[in-house]
Amino acid sequence: xxxxxxxxxxxxxxxxxxxxxxxxxxxxxxxxxxxxxxxxxxxxxxxxxxxxxxxxxxxxxxxxxxxxxxxxxxxxxxxxxxxxxxxxxxxxxxxxxxxxxxxxxxxxxxxxxxxxxxxxxxxxxxxxxxxxxxxxxxxxxxxxxxxxxxxxxxxxxxxxxxxxxxxxxxxxxxxxxxxxxxxxxxxxxxxxxxxxxxxxxxxxxxxxxxxxxxxxxxxxxxxxxxxxxxxxxxxxxxxxxxxxxxxxxxxxxxxxxxxxxx
Amino acid sequence: xxxxxxxxxxxxxxxxxxxxxxxxxxxxxxxxxxxxxxxxxxxxxxxxxxxxxxxxxxxxxxxxxxxxxxxxxxxxxxxxxxxxxxxxxxxxxxxxxxxxxxxxxxxxxxxxxxxxxxxxxxxxxxxxxxxxxxxxxxxxxxxxxxxxxxxxxxxxxxxxxxxxxxxxxxxxxxxxxxxxxxxxxxxxxxxxxxxxxxxxxxxxxxxxxxxxxxxxxxxxxxxxxxxxxxxxxxxxxxxxxxxxxxxxxxxxxxxxxxxxxxxxxxxxxxxxxxxxxxxxxxxxxxxxxxxxxxxxxxxxxxxxxxxxxxxxxxxxxxxxxxxxxxxxxxxxxxxxxxxxxxxxxxxxxxxxxxxx
Numbered sequence: 206x207x208x209x210x211x212x213x214x215x216x217x218x219x220x221x222x223x224x225x226x227x228x229x230x231x232x233x234x235x236x237x238x239x240x241x242x243x244x245x246x247x248x249x250x251x252x253x254x255x256x257x258x259x260x261x262x263x264x265x266x267x268x269x270x271x272x273x274x275x276x277x278x279x280x281x282x283x284x285x286x287x288x289x290x291x292x293x294x295x296x297x298x299x300x301x302x303x304x305x306x307x308x309x310x311x312x313x314x315x316x317x318x319x320x321x322x323x324x325x326x327x328x329x330x331x332x333x334x335x336x337x338x339x340x341x342x343x344x345x346x347x348x349x350x351x352x353x354x355x356x357x358x359x360x361x362x363x364x365x366x367x368x369x370x371x372x373x374x375x376x377x378x379x380x381x382x383x384x385x386x387x388x389x390x391x392x393x394x395x396x397x398x399x400x401x402x403x404x405x406x407x408x409x410x411x412x413x414x415x416x417x418x419x420x421x422x423x424x425x426x427x428x429x430x431x432x433x434x435x436x437x438x439x440x441x442x443x444x445x446x447x448x449x450x451x452x453x454x455x456x457x458x459x460x461x462x463x464x465x466x467x
Numbered sequence: 468x469x470x471x472x473x474x475x476x477x478x479x480x481x482x483x484x485x486x487x488x489x490x491x492x493x494x495x496x497x498x499x500x501x502x503x504x505x506x507x508x509x510x511x512x513x514x515x516x517x518x519x520x521x522x523x524x525x526x527x528x529x530x531x532x533x534x535x536x537x538x539x540x541x542x543x544x545x546x547x548x549x550x551x552x553x554x555x556x557x558x559x560x561x562x563x564x565x566x567x568x569x570x571x572x573x574x575x576x577x578x579x580x581x582x583x584x585x586x587x588x589x590x591x592x593x594x595x596x597x598x599x600x601x602x603x604x605x606x607x608x609x610x611x612x613x614x615x616x617x618x619x620x621x622x623x624x625x626x627x628x629x630x631x632x633x634x635x636x637x638x639x640x641x642x643x644x645x646x647x648x649x650x651x652x653x654x655x656x657x658x659x660x661x662x663x664x665x666x667x668x669x670x671x672x673x674x675x676x677x678x679x680x681x682x683x684x685x686x687x688x689x690x691x692x693x694x695x696x697x698x699x700x701x702x703x704x705x706x707x708x709x710x711x712x713x714x715x716x717x718x719x720x721x722x723x724x725x726x727x728x729x730x731x732x733x734x735x736x737x738x739x740x741x742x743x744x745x746x747x748x749x750x751x752x753x754x755x756x757x758x759x760x761x762x763x764x765x766x767x768x769x770x771x772x773x774x775x776x777x778x779x780x781x782x783x784x785x786x787x788x789x790x791x792x793x794x795x796x797x798x799x800x801x802x803x804x805x806x807x808x809x810x811x812x813x814x815x816x817x818x819x820x821x822x823x
Contacts, residue, residue: 256712280718287716293565293708294763299480303764304709307702308718317478334479356717 206232206267206365208253208283208399214261215245215252222248224423225262230416232267232366232399235391237410237431239403240420241444246403247288249420250372253401254285267365280308283368284356288376288403290349292337298324298348299333305352319358323351328385342377350374350386360398369393371402375409387413411435411458419443432458485760486767493774497547500781504543507785509793510534542678546784547777548690549675549743552735554776555697557750558757558768562704563728564626564637567755567817571736572747574622574641576615578648580733580740583614585652588666589659608686612737618644619733623725670744674797675784678742686738693734694773700728701765708763746799748806749776755813 208230215223223245230236238246251257253264255271264271266282274282284305292301302320311319324330327347332340337348350371357367369390375383383406391413394400404410410417410431417434419427421443427434435458440448450458477484506514512534520527553571560569560576571577587610622644626637656667670677703724706714715721739746753776754768761767783801790796 251712254716256715276715276720277718280716285713285716287710287713290713291565291710294567294758296708296763297480297482299478300482300762300764301709303481304705305717307706313483317476317481320478320481333481353716 206399208232208267208368208401209265210249210253210262211265212262213249213252213259213264215248215257216260217248217257222423223252223259226420226423226425228253228418228425228428230399230401232361232368233394233397234415235394235400235402235413236416236418237402237404237414238418238420239405239407239410239434240426244420244443245423246420247372248423249418250370250401250403254283254370255279256285266368277308280356281362281367282357282364283370284353286346286350286353286369286371286374288372290345295336295338297333298329298335298337298340301337301348302333302352302355305355308356319355323355323358324348326354326389327351328382343379343382346374346377347382347386350389354389354393357398360393360396366397366399368399368401371400373403373405376405383409407435407440482762482764483767485762486764486771489757489761489767489771490774493771493778497774497778497781500778500785501543501547504546504781504785505535505539507788508534508539509788512539514539537680541680541683542675542784543781545678545683545686545742546675546781548683548687549739549746550749550776550778550780551694551773552690552739552776553746553749554753554772554779555694555769556732556735556739558754558765558772559697559700559704559728559732560750561754562700562707562765563623563725563732565708565710566637567758567813568751569637570748570751571615571732572745572750574637575644575648576618576622576732576736577740577745577747578645578652579618580611580615580737581745582648582652582655583610583612583737584608584670584741585655585667586610586614588670589655589663605685608689608738608741611741612689612734614648615737615740616730616733618648619729623729674787674795674799675743676795676797682742686742689734689738693731693738696727696731696734697769697773700724700731701769704728704765744797744799746780746802748802748810749779751813752806752809753779755809 210226210228213223213226214221226249228249238249240246248257252259255264258272266274271279299320302323303316306316306319320333324333327350329344329347329351332344332348337345340348353369357369360367371390374386374390378386387409390400390402394415404414414431417429417431418425419434419439426443427439435450437448437450452458502514512531514535517527517531517535556571557569560571561567563569584607587606591606622637622640625640626633656664659667703714703719706717706719707721707724711721754772757768757771757775761771780798783798787796787798787801
């Protein structure tokens with residue numbers, strides 16, 4: 206079961222942003238979308254969520270054409286963490302999470318249990334009574350993640366695997382919570398769900414991703430297992446600066462800006 | 468009784484129990500003020516007395532019966548429907564525009580309704596009798612509904628682009644819209660004859676004094692339909708509070724929610740304006756007060772706005788009949804007197820948002 210994009214062309218206003226992107230994200234894997242600023246990562250994710258209609262091309266979710274799925278059906282199969290969230294009224298954290306359950310028929314007892322469990326997972330166990338607007342940026346981001354997580358709580362449902370689509374899930378987080386969130390995403394994939402994350406941090410990508418799509422100027426310049434995409438040549442070319450991959454003790458790779466040849 | 472879960476089973480931040488308790492409390496308050504309103508009037512007929520006689524099967528004096536059934540009861544029901552409409556319209560508009568300052572009265576939606584009503588009073592005579600006959604008493608409320616719907620669509624189109632509403636654009640567009648509508652209304656009034664001017668003056672006073680079963684039965688279906696649509700909006704408006712994209716992600720049909728919100732607001736506002744003229748500030752005060760107590764969850768906010776709106780308007784109507792008894796003030800003066808300063812306070816407490 207997978208989430209597939211075929212030949213996606215997206216035009217924003219009169220500006221073509223994606224020029225025929227293909228992606229095959231498998232359930233059970235954490236797929237990372239990386240690339241420099243303005244390369245079309247977020248636009249690609251927005252097309253994968255169904256938010257943007259591609260001018261050409263299609264997105265299929267577990268074999269079904271995304272454009273034909275009803276919003277409620279879609280909401281029970283995939284959840285989305287946007288990069289930025291605005292909130293217009295003073296909702297509490299518990300109430301925000303409750304919004305994640307809109308597409309579900311669950312009673313109060315179930316809802317309470319889910320809200321507690323989801324907040325514990327993002328390391329905000331005591332925050333359900335706080336006002337969202339009074340939280341720090343990092344805390345808000347984790348509340349939004351919990352809201353998305355609660356929407357697709359079981360990684361596999363009757364209709365196949367469920368999906369988490371995350372746009373820069375760790376952008377406002379301290380290092381400990383970056384690890385918490387990436388582990389959470391990884392475990393979701395290990396349990397059979399699908400995860401697609403737009404990633405800014407290449408080291409976290411190297412640590413956690415199973416599969417990587419490298420974007421460059423609205424095109425996918427490489428796609429494959431993490432170690433085949435995170436290479437000196439591909440990254441240096443995509444990011445426009447000289448980058449060196451180092452091999453960590455054990456397995457895995459890492460890189461630092463200091464690795465660049467000045 | 469409504470069951471309230473014991474505290475240990477609740478989680479912090481879940482305010483459902485407050486919403487439920489408010490429903491119950493406001494229902495009792497509404498009944499209290501309704502009875503008070505029925506007993507209030509220059510004729511001195513006592514509501515408890517009439518009610519007791521009725522229940523005991525005793526003869527009720529004809530005069531008392533007429534006062535109760537043909538004067539006070541339609542006035543009470545009109546007040547309840549109008550109050551509920553204005554408050555819920557305010558709450559829905561605020562949810563739709565994602566802004567606590569949106570209000571049909573402030574942003575030209577009520578003006579659109581007035582224009583529709585004025586046009587139908589002055590120009591209704593120009594309609595071929597066959598068409599006018601179809602509408603009959605419904606002509607004024609239907610025209611008011613059409614006017615407020617058009618105003619609402621224009622306002623939303625201007626203030627919201629790519630799913631984002633700019634506060635400044637919304638408020639300024641509302642002011643411009645209201646001014647343009649007032650100009651057209653003025654032009655129509657200029658061409659009105661003496662009889663029509665008399666009708667317009669009575670209608671425009673913003674009062675429940677002219678309430679009758681005929682007017683009520685023309686407006687009530689539109690108002691009740693609009694109010695009945697509101698519960699369908701609760702979850703959609705909750706989703707919209709997180710932005711249009713996220714609302715769609717959690718499973719809301721965003722376009723349908725917006726279309727229903729606009730239609731229902733226009734229907735409730737239009738029909739209310741048609742029967743009662745311009746009564747301001749209920750739509751901004753009531754939802755704001757409720758949000759402070761029960762939170763912004765529309766599943767509870769909408770129903771409680773309806774109850775509190777109805778109660779507030781009946782209370783204002785009682786005051787309007789007491790201050791200069793046995794005469795009465797137009798109720799719009801009372802609501803503006805209390806609502807104006809309140810609106811100032813909302814503005815000042817939202818300064819951070821507005822100045823951004």
